[in-house]
Amino acid sequence: MSDEKKSILSGQTLRAYIMIAVLAMIWLYFHWATGSIFLTARNLSNLMSQMSVTGVLAVGMLMVIVSGNIDLSVGSVLGFAGGIAAFMVTTMEYGLPTAILAAIVVSIAIGLLQGALTAYLNIPAFIVTLGGLLAWRGAVKWLLGGSTVPISDKTFMAIGQSYVGPMAGWAIAAVAIAFVVFMAIRRARSVKELGLGEANYTGELLKSIVPIGGIIIFIWVMNAYDDKGVPIPVLIFVAVALVGGFLTTSTTFGRYLYAIGGNADAARLSGINNKRNVLKVFALMGALTGLAALIFAGRGSSATPDAGTLKELDAIAACVIGGASLVGGRGTIFGACLGALIMASLDNGMSLLNVRDFMQDIIKGSILVAAVGLDMAGRKRS
């Protein structure tokens, strides 16, 4: 058992600690450089809202990348889906639920189409989605006729801009903590039920202290910003990340994705339907892109022809900074979310410091390459 723990610690867990340390350093630096603005409740609340779109996309992208594929079209699909929703609500005056449904359904359909071309016609995902990047961007320009469609529907804007009140925040925290405790007890009990030893309730509960602490601090910080509470886009992102985490670590679907990305032949010969699982992951990516599109449009109160441009690269960068391998088979949702948070922190911090636009791009690009370079060097040594 001690060997087991050691081998886990030296691998992904160690990596996660290093990433958290890097994030902490970035935050402390910005806090110092901005004259104590960065780590205020107000800024952290903004930062979290800013990362929500990239975060939702990164969760989907991580699963696509783990399966050994890539989706370059998400930025364009995001623009297209947001365009459809805004066009239906504002120009065609449909109800919001219909518009939301249409945006999500179209995104899933695009995911299914691209997934089918990749999985069943064996066209590399890079090519299929590169085509998608062009085609869906064209589609949104066509749909919107090259102009911006404003959104005045209050509920639509709320998806991107609103908050759940402080009390609701604490209620969510209570539910989340209850869940964490429930899982800890369940783990301890299953050890006994499966005859692996005595149920160690105290040990499992002690391990839950960190997540419980995290939940409390998170809600407390979010509420501390003018008593507004948790931003709705952040809530959506956290929910998506939890679902993504569950899918990748605790379902057969998730395991199959890692197997397919790790060795497609071995997966196929073990009875896994590679094609169907790749199709599923692209459909999932589509659904999440649709969701991200609604947040994005809601945040900007509009749909623009170039909405979401380069978002696919942010999502891919988040995954890669988080330790995912573009060859497939490796990566975690947790890492991808941390990666998204690191990217968003750089954006936010540099904006606060009034770093010029072009300089921000240069710095972000360099950090991306450096992060992966260091990671590779670390892997080689071990």
Add this chain to the structure above:
Amino acid sequence: MSLLEMKDIVKEFPGVRALDGVSFTLEAGEFHSLVGENGAGKSTLMKVLSGVYPVGTYEGDILIDDTVRTFRTIRESENAGVSIIFQELSLVKELTVGENIFLGQAPAKFGVIDWSRLYHEATVLLQDLHLDIDPRVLVGNLGIGQQQLVEIAKALSKNARILVLDEPTAALTESEVETLFGILRKLKERGVGMIYISHKLDEVFKMSDRITVLRDGKTVGTQAAADMTRDQVIAAMVGREVGDIFPKPDHKFGDTALEISGLDVYSIDVPDKKLVDNVGFSVRRGEVLGIAGLMGAGRSELLSGIFASWQGRYSRKITVGGTPATISSPADAISHGIGFVTEDRKRFGLILEQTILDNMTLAGLQKISGRFVTDRMRETIAANGPMKSLRIKANSTMTIAGTLSGGNQQKVVLGKWLLINPKILFLDEPTRGIDVGAKQEIYAEINRLAKEGMAIVLVSSELPEVLGLSDRVIVLHEGHITGEFTRSEATPEKVMAAATGNQ
């Protein structure tokens, strides 16, 4: 004066002493075999020699012509006349034979390649080896055997004086092996020293002047081949006397478990070519059915065609346990209780960067762990079964599969398929490239499974293995069954005659 002398080489990895004071000498014109179980340190020793592990990462000295040499890169060792031919070929399939031979050292002026000189020199080199290979042909169009010979030509183009061959015959047919040995004899006359790593002791004894046995990173001994017997070498390798490595069978046959008729398997590249042509057979519960045949006879294709993992066209009628079965995907095959320990564990069997646990529960995941939601605890308990029964040497089920030795990797693949509780088990080259000890354990396991009533279909290139394990042998030749023998009838001569199409 020795051509090569390696003195007290010590190489440590975190937690393991892979080489513990190994000494080794090679004379000019000598054929010196290096044998030992997997993990004994043979490959590590050769990596030290070739600069893969640069100077400073090991202790001890390497002397060539009595001068201490230090290599920091493979290039430096090549310049000193050391050339290694690895088990996995390192040729570029999309380039021509000539380009491959002179890869990285093409005759050129100001970076512009002198093609006519390149092909001329390649032709001379190939003729010198009496190889009838056109240097302008793409390497990908050559058979594995010829590729191996090109690899040797490439080594010689670098004026190799010390040639290391790591399992060079693993993929060769017998006639190709003969060609290879002919060339090696010629090189010997020219004074090239050869270090030969192989599990095939017949070849080792046929060719060697001296044999060095390694075990657990130490030299057990070096002796003239003429002074040693096969049994002595095996005993030295495993550190114990091995009796007959094949278990004594006492199988009781039950009902027919699997019946195949009219099996056709078509080539992927040439759509109308049949690789397996109208083959039919059956296997009973508790029976080990061996399938013998030369490379390319269609043995693996036969298994893939039944398991529905063949990616080209195929057709057949299958009856499992007396009832007709429709098998159109590996998942169907698994649900009918068929397991398939595929050949080439690194390519088809394992996800190397994942844990033993992840690999072992993959095929039976939904049954072991849950249909949608997985349960690590249940998986751990399940994986611990084969971990113990197959005696897999690893710290825990959380060990990464890629870090295991070949034998243990093979056991993980076998364990994966045992976890689906198969009624019928296909084994394709289950002991390729693994050491004698692990082989023996896998043989015993096959025998035990048959005894418990499993129907087993075994494909192997090693004739002794097929003959030693099988209750019945069918022989394939160019996609047709050319012979069927019971255990008592099957002799190497009869099987080989059928396999070569001479009846």
